Amino acid sequence: xxxxxxxxxxxxxxxxxxxxxxxxxxxxxxxxxxxxxxxxxxxxxxxxxxxxxxxxxxxxxxxxxxxxxxxxxxxxxxxxxxxxxxxxxxxxxxxxxxxxxxxxxxxxxxxxx
Amino acid sequence: xxxxxxxxxxxxxxxxxxxxxxxxxxxxxxxxxxxxxxxxxxxxxxxxxxxxxxxxxxxxxxxxxxxxxxxxxxxxxxxxxxxxxxxxxxxxxxxxxxxxxxxxxxxxx
Numbered sequence: 001x002x003x004x005x006x007x008x009x010x011x012x013x014x015x016x017x018x019x020x021x022x023x024x025x026x027x028x029x030x031x032x033x034x035x036x037x038x039x040x041x042x043x044x045x046x047x048x049x050x051x052x053x054x055x056x057x058x059x060x061x062x063x064x065x066x067x068x069x070x071x072x073x074x075x076x077x078x079x080x081x082x083x084x085x086x087x088x089x090x091x092x093x094x095x096x097x098x099x100x101x102x103x104x105x106x107x108x109x110x111x112x113x
Numbered sequence: 114x115x116x117x118x119x120x121x122x123x124x125x126x127x128x129x130x131x132x133x134x135x136x137x138x139x140x141x142x143x144x145x146x147x148x149x150x151x152x153x154x155x156x157x158x159x160x161x162x163x164x165x166x167x168x169x170x171x172x173x174x175x176x177x178x179x180x181x182x183x184x185x186x187x188x189x190x191x192x193x194x195x196x197x198x199x200x201x202x203x204x205x206x207x208x209x210x211x212x213x214x215x216x217x218x219x220x221x222x
Contacts, residue, residue, distance in 0.1 A: 033209060042117075043157070043201065043212040056209060091156060093210075101147060102210060104156040 004105035012111045018080040025094030038088040082112045119213035132189040136202030146185045149201040192220045
């Protein structure tokens with residue numbers, strides 16, 4: 001069974017550009033989470049989807065970040081325009097039901113220069 | 114603000130010894146507790162989950178939970194060099210997973 005997959009694995013973009021990260025959760029997992037780890041800091045929650053609905057987006061830093069999960073399958077996280085402080089590793093995780101273990105993808109390392 | 118605290122380490126133990134990793138959390142309403150292992154440059158990998166007070170054993174790993182003290186720990190018996198990684202404590206209540214910064218473990222051969 002395929003795990004959580006993320007694309008791309010690395011992205012280097014210039015300040016002001018747009019980047020879109022993609023996450024394919026484990027098949028059948030209704031819950032999808034985005035997290036971010038900035039260098040030297042802990043992994044921080046960004047938002048949570050249940051199927052296609054945003055359950056909690058309290059961790060989204062600002063309105064330059066837009067997440068979607070059309071059809072309740074894969075999700076995208078767009079950063080527009082990117083700023084230097086957006087650099088970090090963006091993790092996606094999924095779980096079958098809320099409260100159970102979440103399984104992580106390999107992450108996308110975003111570098112904004 | 115809900116917090117999860119871990120000693121960042123590094124924690125160094127000799128091969129074959131017991132490694133003890135500790136975590137405290139601030140939210141008394143927390144219900145689910147997880148330990149993830151993260152190798153450098155890799156994603157967090159779930160190794161243990163615990164939901165009720167007491168001990169839970171799985172192979173060389175034992176998770177211990179004390180909700181009254183708001184404390185959760187992970188013991189690794191017969192530590193191996195391959196156990197060298199960062200161990201992340203994660204806690205969930207009515208909110209999504211909150212992570213600690215992780216403890217870096219180094220097992221010396």
